[in-house]
Amino acid sequence: MPSNAGTTRLVIVESPAKAKTISGYLGPGYVVEASFGHVRDLPRNAADVPAKYKGEPWARLGVDVDNGFHALYVVSADRKQQISKLVKLAKEVDEIFLATDEDREGEAIAWHLVETLKPKVPVRRMVFHEITKPAIQAAVANPREIDRDLVDAQEARRILDRLYGYEVSPVLWKKVMPKLSAGRVQSVATRIVVERERQRMAFRTAEYWDILATLAVRNPGEGPRAFNATLIALNGDRIATGKDFEPTTGRVKPGAGVVHLDESGARGLAARLEGRQFTVTRVEEKPYRRRPYAPFITSTLQQEAARKLRLSSQQTMRTAQRLYENGYITYMRTDSVNLSETAISAARRQIVELYGERSVPPEPRRYTGKVKNAQEAHEAIRPAGDNFRTPGEVAKELSAEEFKLYELIWRRTIASQMTDAVGSSVSVRIRAVSSASEEADFGATGKTITDPGFLRAYVESSDDENAEAEDAERRLPTLVKDQPLTADELAAQGHHTQPPSRYTEASLVKALEELGIGRPSTYASIMQTIQDRGYVIKRGQAMIPTFLAFAVIGLMERHYPRLIDYDFTASMENELDEIAGGDHAAVDFLTAFYFGSANGAGDQDIAHAGGLKKLVTENLSEIDARSVNSIPLFTDDEGREVVVRVGRYGPYLQRAVPGEQPTPAATGEGEEGGGQGDRAPIPEGLAPDELTPEKVHELFLGGSGERKLGDDPGTGEPIVLKSGRFGPYVSSGERKSSLLRTQTPDSLTLEEALKLLSLPRLIGVAPDGVEVFANNGRYGPYVKRGEEFRSLDSEDKMFTVTLDEALALLAAPKTRGRRAAAPPLREMGVDPLTEKPLVIKDGRFGPYVTDGETNASLRRAQTPEALTIEEASEMLAEKRAKGPAPRKKAAAKKAPAKKAATKKTAAAAKSTAAKKTTTAKATAAKKATPRKAPAE
Secondary structure: OOOOOOOOOEEEEOOOOHHHHHHHOOOOOEEEEOOOOOOOEEOHHHHOOHHHOOOOOOOOOOEEEEOEEOOEEEOHHHHHHHHHHHHHHOOOOOOOEEEOOOOHHHHHHHHHHHHHHOOOOOEEEEEOOOOOOHHHHHHHHEOOOOOHHHHHHHHHHHHHHHHHHHHHHHHHHHHHHOOOOOOOOOHHHHHHHHHHHHHHHOOOOHHHHHHHHEEOOOOOOOOOOOEEEEEEEOEEEEEEOEEEEEOOOEOOOOOOOOEEHHHHHHHHHHHHHOOOEEHHHHHEEEEEEEEEOOOEEHHHHHHHHHHHOOOOOOHHHHHHHHHHHHHEEEHHHHOOOOHHHEEEHHHHHHHHHOHHHHHOOOOOOOOOOOOOOOOOOOOOOOOOOOOOOOOOHHHHOOOOOHHHHHHHHHHHHHHHHOOOEEEEEEEEEEEEEEEOOEEEEEEEEEEEEEEEEEHOOOOOOOOOOOOOOOOOEEEEEEEEEOOOEEEEEEEEEEEEOOOOOOOHHHHHHHHHHHHOOOOOOHHHHHHHHHHOOOEEEEEEEEEEOHHHHHHHHHHHHHOHHHHHHHHHHHHHHHHHHHHHHOOOOOHHHHHHHOOOOOOOOOOOHHHHHHHHHHHHHHHHHHHOOOHHHEEEEEOOOOOOOEEHHHHHHEEEEEEEEEOOOEEOOOOOOOOOOOOOOEEEEEEOOOOHHHHHHHHHHHHHHHHHHOEEEOOOOOOOOOEEEEEEEEEEEEOOOEEEOOOOOOHHHHHHHHHHHHHHHHOOEEEEEOOOEEEOOOOOEEOOEEEEEEOOEEEEEOHHHHHHHOOOOOOOHOOOOOOOOOOOOOOOOOEEEEEEOOOOEEEEEEEEEEEEEEOOOOOOEEOOOOOOOOHEEEEEHHHHHHHHHOOOOOOOOOOOOOOOOOHHEHHHHEHHHHHHHHHHHHHHHHHHHHHHHOOOOOOO
């Protein structure tokens, strides 16, 4: 490693973990410090805009669109303390190395650091794709300059997303609901999920039957005696399978030319085939060969981690980030499947050691990527170093999650350089003639693997949980043409066509990648954003769009279709790639998109429409808020149109006869209430495709989403589950009771409802004659005697606490606050930054992590079980950096009124003039300063 005696160098990386690892590889004379990610960004709201710019007409955007799209960058509030530290260090060193990540984001961070620190000493850019000692030493020895083309591409992307978000989001605020957001990629991702749900809603299932025959060889040689075969043709016509039915009608596709068997037809044919001879009519044997999969790129890693490890995209990337920063794997944001010569050699050596010489092909394997618009050519994701460490060698150093992901990456990398899996596949056709002279053809397939090759190291999973694993074998007996067989069993079996599967995070990332939308650095954040914005919820692994998403996408499709067009969005990625390659000017691209300059770059449809600015401004009056917030479902048996309305308190059902004027939707342009038409709330968590006519009828019972659970054995009155504004509750006569936190509407039983309706429960009478009750309240379960209250430590205690226990509890002194502190949901361990113990607690507004002094609420998609200590530490660090929330100023006291009538009149006139001046100033300021930033 080159070094000048007495020279001190400052190396700046993004994270403390990365800094700690790299500092161990550098000798004396190097100071390694973290920037904590991005140090500057466009202002998030009016408060972020410096005073000298507040009067500028472009301050709302944070981008001067009339002067070359000059961006206004401000240092993030939670980075100011770290920037001060870096400024001080920069003055004390002789040279600065910017060691941020090697992609566009990393290049931009390096540029922002230079712009912010304004160093007086030489600045070098060092890049590496793995954090190992040789890689770091090579990076220090071979620095380069900052690549301005990459910086321009990242800046253009950031400005493009700001323009899109800040111009389109206000349309959603006005026409759908306040505080919504639109984004160049997030809106397209949401559209993909919504379109799949529409397909499921339009889907009509079909039933079809076939026959499964268990056939046996009379004198078996090699292989099993019996095997299964399925009916595939009758009298020469193919038997209908799922692919032969129209998804929207459930009918056989016109011209399919198939035999559609129903239950009676299949059972009758099976009976007519009983005791008949079966004969082999054809045997085809072909060699089977399967090549190994390419090494992981960002998207395939997320897909396989979701399938095999059940990790979300964000969990996968956070875990991979830790593995990278601690020197276990190469850089994890890449769309290149290339392996370096060093990596190929390391893999081949390890294959020989573990699986033998025969498992290595004569020539190294090299792969070609299939990703559209692939950006910077990084190496694939693989174990770091010139000699790969096996999972067993690192097991004690990693957490359980890190170990599983490392093992996945190691296996995939090793397998990519192994021999093919080879074997043979057999296809057999068998015929029998029924007692009614029907020719029934059956088919069976087999697969035998003679050399598993790479499958010994790695088998890829499938999004289809019913799909057969690639290393699975299906062995058939040795069969020849004209060989007779006997049927041990003939079983008619029914099937139903299935709607298209919902997207998972893994399959949605795959869809975006195939469309050329998004980049390795953005996939995880896209998945998180569409969930945080309330457009998508997860049920298990499945991603379900909300009706809010339906309204937003419906508006975009009708009025701004180009903005969510797949090809258009991919073309923007193309142009950003051209900017990164130095083949295009960012200003031309942004000008065409925003102003519609036909001379500039960009999509001509947008250009001819006058650009984004004109498009969203001129079309605003054409958008009917009521229409976009109405999602038609169907017309019921009584001719009433059933629609879902998206209101300010959530989605609800409404039905009315055509021609009636039903209640307006609760949007930014209308209030709920009045009008005609039945309404029913939609229970939280109900998926759009589950709103079948039967379910809708159930929700409309009583006009309030009722479901009868049974009758009260004591009173004979019906007990009904209802959905109210404040959540689900049970009702019987005059009695009502909300469900407990641990209960869900779908699983509530009659017995549980009766217990709820027993509240408040009379426990007994105290010695002084006062009744003692147990009940559930806003702050949880409690016991009450007169005006004395004490909390119970569990909901079950409301139904089991005895009078003596209640009296003892009431006699004890009150704990501070409303209730005793509940035990933490989880104890996490020690914060690596502050060395304070971290715990997760359940608060009034949901779970939060705390070190005893600072609290940070968990985000929508985070769970107490899955949150890592690194994530918790980062959340608390950000919260501490922001400082305490400012207190509201107390209202100024009014001055006493003047006694003299003449003075009163003068004061009133002066006050009126002052108010007019203040109002005018406020209006001008409001126009010149940005609103609260929508998410981009």
